[in-house]
Amino acid sequence: MRIPFVLAATLALAAPVLAQTTAATAASAPVPATANALLTPSPLPLRYPPFDKIRDADIGPALDQGMTEQLAEVATIADNPEPATFENTIVALERGGSTLGRASTLLFSLLGADANPARLKLQADYATRLSAHRDAISLNPKLFARIESLYQRRASLNLGAQEQRLVERYYNNLIRAGAKLDEAGKSRMKAINAELAGLGARFNQNVLSEVNDSAVVVDSVEALAGLSEEQISAAAAAAKARGLEGKYVIALLNTTGQPALTQLENRALRERIYTTSIARGSRGNAFDNTALVSRVVTLRAERARLLGFATHADFVLKDETAQTPQAVNAMLRQLAPAAVASARREGAELQAMVDKEQAAKGQPSFQVAAWDWSFYSEKVRAAKYGFDESQLKPYFEMKNVLENGVFYAAGQLYGLRFKERHDLPVYHPDVLVYDVFNADGSQLAIFIADMYARPSKRGGAWMNAYVDQSGLMDQKPVVANHLNIPKPADGKPTLLTWDEVNTMFHEFGHALHGMFSNVRYPSMAGTRVPRDFVEYPSQVNEMWADWPSILANYAKHYKTGEPMPRALLDKVLAAKQFNQGFATTEYLSAAMLDQRWHQLALEQIPAADRVMAFESQVLREEGYDYAAVPPRYRTPYFSHIMGGYAAGYYAYVWSEVLDANTVQWFKANGGLKRELGDAFRAKLLSQGGSQDAITLFRSLVGHEPQIQPLLQRRGLVLDTDKKPSKGASSAAGKPSATAASKDAAKDRVKSAEKAATK
Template identity: 70%
Template sequence: MRKSLALAATAAALSASPLAQAQQPPAAAASVQPAHQNPLLKPSPLPLQYPAFDQIRDEDFAPALDQGMSEQLAEMAAIASDPEPATFENTIVPMERSGRLLARTSAVLFNLLGADANPARLKLQAAYAAKLAQHRDAISLNPRLFARIQALFDKRQQLGVDGEAQRLIERYHSNFVRAGAQLDEAQKTRIKAINIEMAELGARFNQNVLAEVNASAVVVDTAAELAGLSATEIAEAAAAAKARGLDGKYVIALLNTTTQPGLAQLQNRALRERLYKASIARGSRGNEFDNTAIVARTARLRAERAQLLGFATHADFVLKEETAKNTAAVNGMLGQLAPAAVAAARREAAELQAMIHREQAAAKQPSFRLEAWDWGFYAEKLRSRQYGFDESQLKPYLEMKTVLERGVFHAASQLYGLSFKQRRDLPVYHPSVLVYDVYNADGSHLALFMADLYARPSKRGGAWATSYVGQSKLLDTKPVAAIHLNVPPPAEGQPTLMSWDEVNTLFHEFGHALHGMFSDVQYPSLAGTAVPRDFVEYPSQVNEMWADWPSVLANYARHYQSGDPMPQSLLDKMAAARKFDQGYATASYLSAAIVDQRWHQLQPAQVPAAADVMAFEADVLKREGLDFAPVPPRYRMPYFSHIMGGYAAGYYAYIWSEVLDANTVDWFKQHGGLKRENGDIFRATLLSRGGSEDALQLFNKLTGHAPQIEPLLERRGLTIAPEAKPAKAAQP
């Protein structure tokens, strides 16, 4: 996933999770030591302005934020009060240059809050939420500033500027209007209050999710209960328990998704049930981390704000700026896919239930009904029987750094001519973070790339990509990009062996990084992933195709001890099983996506109270035909971080983007696959353009046609009733 986009006027970093107040700077050090100089107050002297993590202290953030806000407000005031008529050069360009200190400071702090939170940073997040919301509104609701933007917007086609500049004017105008620039003063006052409250709620939600993941970890008394886990995984569970002061016990840490990895391995059914129920109870247990009231209040505020801005619902407000354009299009696509996905999941469930009956009968034990905590375990068994392999056979061939360097980097080298060199001289915020120089085929320096791949208690769940420095010709900056996974760290001295899902996620997140690193635009507000939310996942999903591309897989899938390549027979079995369990995966995802839509298609008075949040979710699943107990939503609302962040009313974007992705994979295959020529076309036509051109026009320019849904259906092994099928060239 990507970092949230910023309003053009407030710099990209400002749209991430809100900040909070830090402690006051410490007193000056003793005279024998030089006084500490706040490194955030000026651009980093390191290559490409890479952050000086070893110099930045937590107490540096608050003064830098305060000064950064003050400087940007002064910059904006100067633009607004310019006596000269508005021009692109005296209005839009200085707005693009504004707020550098604030953007720099925000980028570092926001990213650290996700990757390595601590009490001081969490305190900053809480205390600065309102301040930053007020700062954004002070710019976006400035009438004199908006008047200059409006004047340029009205005559944009007569200004004589190029297409990118004209698109930037349109982006500014849209952002300001959507922020409330055209409202009357009373409405602006209400918008400001809503934004402040939502910023504070968002900070609390994110902190609760992190705290609840750690608090809900499952404690196990004996190693015998962990039968099914590898010796390495059991050692990891013991180490996790010891870190909590629980010597002699074992701790199974939770990921932020509903389904937990251990459910596919643990033989102890009672423990699987404990693990599953601990996962789904997060955020709705009535404890200090309960998020139901926050979810309900946020939805009501979003709906109210949308109506103030002239939209029926928050979903209508969001989708107006996406490639989908409206709720009818999104509801239509999700409605087409859901019945097919559920039907496939029910067929898969019948196979699993039959397996349970046979095994229990053979053991002379009473049978039981398939439950959500059984699915992964028996699905893995069924895959092993049908295709002759399971995840445990793959892992020895998927050592993490080998996958990164001989897999992810190798594919990028073959496709785009890139080369990578690890940097060990640059500071990192955690010892496990890897940093690489990235070079173009001609040897020019393209970017710096950071890979933060291990899970830790201070890190939020999931996987995502972000940037510390964005590309811009105007600012003369090159990218410093980062990706984050949550691979469990191995026991000391052991290799890090990945699951296939983790490998696929690594290729996916690197696809986001490529989108940012290949950016080649003039203005920072249009750089990299500054594209519609339902388009941003598309390039990263395309990059997943190289994970099992034969020549790439052969290069990195090597036994971590012997170096032997993965046997061809295992490769063939893995390829044959590609569509296995896709009914479950699709139905689980669609359940979350449809709940997100229904939640954000409510008007203010329709939003349920906190006590009814979970009942609303259950009712939606029932009404949509998705209430199939063995297949829960990928996320439940109290820990659905996407919809409290940039993906509110936008979680559908993954499958919407996958329609584009599946079409593009077909394009690559039709043109010879992993070739420099194809990579160069994809880079020049789409990856380098950021938000400087219309997203779907970029897609059409590449593939030569409008999106078609059939390649996605074929990929997932789904079929749709003929009367429900979209037109051949319909929008996704």
């Protein structure tokens, strides 16, 4: 399961007007080096950011000026003596906020991709100020009165479907921001939002700091047996950069599992890396996040209650396709028993491998632990399918995968063409830039590829837009993909794992969603869709990673150029369901942690010293107390739920139901065909948030979402004849899915399918 992270516009939820990135027209002359390049639209193609002209010292003044400008724009709209119309209110808001949009987009994008002390300080300094600015707009009573007037008259205004939907979105967003609260409620809402903004910034900075602080130092090269020469050279270079000449540093990623665990033969070192990884954020040091988690969850619960919701999950899900926590719980609890059972079967295979190996050595066996899973799963894969990761990697050189795999698939399916350019500035030397052209030769977008991990970059993988598409603003998109691929030593090739290949295809699916956007209004552009829908197009794009004709075009040996042998390719395809119990369980346990944290009522939230105990309680109660498969993210470094995925991490599997149905649609209609790609683009990818999400899905595949394709894909079968495992019940004492009869299991399938269509 790829866990990308889409970098949502930080300013979009409470006040969609803040998310615009550029003004209607671009300056015609270059910005002088001494000027603040953020104060005027970029003169570069498609308003691509002039990274070489933007100084960190420019960002604060641009944010200040942007807030001042936007407040003046909003005041003009709110104080307009003329009756509210769509043009003088909604369109005026859509056109506003250009300076603030440029500055905030730039800051928050670079905080993710290339943070430095100056940018981190800006984040800390402006978090509460930007929150107060959002509230000043969202809680402006005159502005709300105008939008409420339009909302109440929307049926008689002769608006198009997109315009009426936009009015409804503005109205609902302002209601959810607290526009109907009394003055005391608004005052408390402002205080909550300000504190949450500051806590969120601290949490993310702690995560980044501790990832770097927790890097594992290794004294001898012998301990690194199993790593390639390139990986060892990279570890030596990382140590040298830290002033640790002669040693080796293994950097951590912000996930529980770490890439090195797949290859390291030294079990003691594997355990050390794993225990270091899972302790992050809860060690009682300067980066401990447990108190922050408790406070954030408390404030979110209070805000939800202030707005009339029982919990934060109720508040969030009301605006998603899921609509209710009950629908999400039904989905997660339906999948959980099958996933954990599959993971335990996989664990038994690993244990048999360990027992056999240890017996051959004449040594006592040991119980497979979490730090052993990746290492021995590769051995089991080799035994079952005749290959392991090391055999694949020489065929997956990074740039070749990008250009002859990801881009090639987009060319075959959509007719796109890509051309690398070297004349545009970048914020880091490793960044690649491409022009993207339609089949007719017209420019569609500019694409930025930032693939390497570095200490200044947060973990995970994500897409973000520097410029959103908009017909109103005459804008074409500039979008970026970010991965965290370990960079090899100078002169060495960047060889990818199969998971990294899939992640590259996944993130480019998000990029296509942004680049194909063809809407009029900026706040409906691209990936501005419900959170539990946004992962759907990106997951569909993964299907092309192992599509035979695509794989054959890019799976070529980095030295010889020889294609991957057909026998090895067939083995890769045969192993698609391998280790899916592990992958599904580690994801689902994190998703359920997110839900249980945000389904707590205000009075139920544990104090800081009970945060980790509550996590353990949830895993036990939900049936995930299988120590060999920990959650993909533990609470103190679960960055998703401190950002846009709070109560929304379930979105990956919710979207995957839609994805699996769509893959089935592609295959049933001929697979990799231009007419199917054109249909997917026209009916769904180009629509952004201009229509109801599930309506878009139905218009493409012709039926309601069905869960069976997902179960088949992952090799998950509900074993309803077995008794439930101890502790596999919900917090409310209701039986888990394993306790039900076959008829009840069928009912759950129908229920989940119905919930997915809401």
